[in-house]
Amino acid sequence: IERPPGDTARCTFCHTSSEERCSTCHQRHQFDPKVARRAEQCKTCHWGKDHRDWEAYDIGLHGVVYQVNKWKPEQFDFSKKLSDADYVGPTCQYCHMRGGHHNVQRFGTVYTSMGMSMADRGAPIWNEKRDRWVSVCDDCHSPRFAREQLQALDGAVKDAGLKYRETFKVAEDLLVDGVLDPMPKDLCPDWSGQHLWSLKIGAYHDGEAYGGKTGESGEFRMSNCTDVERLCFESVGYFQTYIYKGMAHGSWNDATYSDGSFGMDRWLVNVKQNASRARRLATLEKKVGITWQPEEFWKTGEWLDELTGPYIVKNHPGKTIFDLCPDPGWLDTHHAPAEEV
Secondary structure (H helix, E strand, C coil), X not given: CCCCHHHHCCHHXXXXXXXXXXXXXXXXXXXXXXXXXXXXXXXXXXXXXXXXXXXXXXXXXXHHHHHHHCCCXXXXXXXXXXXXXXXXXXXXXXXXXXXXXXXXXXXXXXXXXXXXXXXXXXXXXXXXXXXXXXXXXXXXXXXXXXXXXXXXXXXXXXHHHHHHHHHHXXXXXXXXXXXXXXXXXXXXXXXXXXXXCCCCECCCCCCHHHCCCCCCCECCCCCCCCHHHHHHHHHHHHHHHHHHHHHHCXXXXXXXXXXXXXXXXXXXXXXXXXXXXXXXXXXXXXXXXXXXXXXXXXXXXXXXXXXXXXXXXXXXCCCCHHHHCCCCHHHCHHHCCCXXX
């Protein structure tokens, strides 16, 4: 959302014009349910670093069954409705749109923001969703098997959360101690027009060390931020998502070697090394009397000046995107529902 139109032109294909249109899945020139029931219909949007759905399905156990059998009508008869339990293996639609239900989130295990939220996955609030998940698996597997898979998924996500919290704490300590280079105040404003630390998301701010007032929220930066912040974002936004998606789709490679658990390991090591170097350098600078001033290229540049934050500061001094959008809807990270926080 922070980027200029030239950067976001491709994003809008999925996030505006294609969302909630029948023709996105049913294809404008065919509009045939037999086409919409094929797993590939989801591939245009549901793949990539932070929502690795297609990759996890495609190389997972169910995806392999689908790929080697999909041309055999006796194995995959797409004239059958999704409620008929006689496909030899599930497609994306079979599990997530059970019986033709078009609310795909209905068949998630919990709402976890693509796997990134530190949710208590076994909490009673999620029981209905988890029971529904098991009921779909029950078409081909025993309920005990399905619950064992859920338990394995829970354990993997919990371990991933431990790694991320350690990664985040190393980065947070750098910021609080004032040795993060550059600090939030030394950057161009984030997309909301503020100078808050990008990793303090939601109503989590508890002090001015993070660049704002208590209760104010940072906004994720994927560019023009410290390497430590970028590594933290990728650890939770990419690798933890690989773990969640991989475990949920029977793709063990995604959850481990293919930048899942192993990716989080690497990024934790990198953040620790960056922190160690930053602290040693700060000690040396203090000893020899150097007062470091961050370079201007963090604050301004031909491309940076096109971002949303600098635009707001220049054209609406003293305002933020939340002031300019009285009803920001999903943008309102300041008041996220308690169950999501």
